[in-house]
Ligand SMILES: [Zn+2]
């Protein structure tokens with residue numbers, strides 16, 4: 001084989017598409033129920049858009065971005081996530097302002113240069129939402145509710161929401177000091193990533209999954225105990241709204257988000273359906289990002305979902321892929337029959353019936369095999385005799401039932417209960 005897809009990328013083949021479309025369809029439908037509208041931003045942006053927002057100290061910016069100069073030497077980067085692009089687009093087009101509530105969603109590929117491993121690709125897909133213009137905790141609760149609704153629509157069960165507050169730029173510095181003080185003693189026993197995090201952003205230590213670090217992380221001080229009055233009130237009211245919505249949540253004071261720009265509410269939706277804990281969605285508030293990117297101070301909240309992860313779970317749960325099978329396959333014998341068949345094929349499609357045909361002039365046997373492979377629901381077989389009668393056999397491929405139907409009546413009859421125009 002001469003060519004292969006680049007390392008860390010995967011083709012989504014026609015057999016996989018139905019499940020992808022199901023997931024994407026559920027995302028669109030749920031987001032639009034909550035009146036979020038789609039935004040599509042370019043796949044690449046000026047590199048600054050990401051370094052500015054995501055933060056120089058993060059793994060993404062330090063080692064995972066696809067950054068390259070264009071022909072004029074400008075530095076561009078393939079988007080590693082969408083929030084920064086959405087903020088850039090919203091500001092550039094005057095959609096984000098303190099007195100405008102903007103609710104948008106996106107779906108599409110993201111790019112990170114990571115070591116490819118199970119469930120982790122260099123080109124991967126995310127769906128997500130962003131809401132700008134309100135710091136009301138009601139909005140936090142609604143965004144969480146929307147995420148839960150989406151996973152229910154996808155058929156996931158045993159969902160739980162982990163919530164936390166990561167504070168704001170007023171109360172977080174004192175907490176970071178407390179964390180530093182606490183880890184000062186212990187960090188030498190922890191992994192080398194934690195050692196680096198200790199210097200750059202001790203909050204991220206809480207995110208470490210390495211076993212030796214866990215016992216130290218478990219006893220670290222919690223942000224929720226260091227919140228100022230406003231952040232505390234915000235958290236309390238959000239929890240109140242969640243109670244009202246009867247959403248099952250758990251306060252997880254070790255939960256932090258991977259990126260620098262998060263403030264206050266952080267959350268994760270976890271599915272326990274497959275035994276292990278599977279985080280299926282992560283999100284939170286980012287009240288300072290818009291201002292940091294050159295806008296006015298506009299609070300915001302959002303979440304993102306890794307679609308490959310959802311795909312993997314649905315596959316393990318054997319969710320039907322809802323393949324859109326061919327409704328009608330028209331098989332023909334001879335040139336004249338082929339002409340008539342092709343005409344009926346067009347009429348079927350005009351009537352909204354998914355229909356297919358033989359394009360290689362093959363034998364009837366080969367055509368029937370093709371119909372079978374396509375999982376056609378019905379086959380209509382036109383030969384010489386049929387041309388004389390102007391009627392032919394319509395065969396139900398699943399039940400093997402057969403009915404004779406006139407050429408003229410085929411399409412009209414096809415839209416009946418069982419599709420073949422019989423009495424059933
Ligand atoms: Zn605060």
Ligand SMILES: [Zn+2]
Nearest residue numbers: 191194208213
């Ligand atoms: Zn660690």
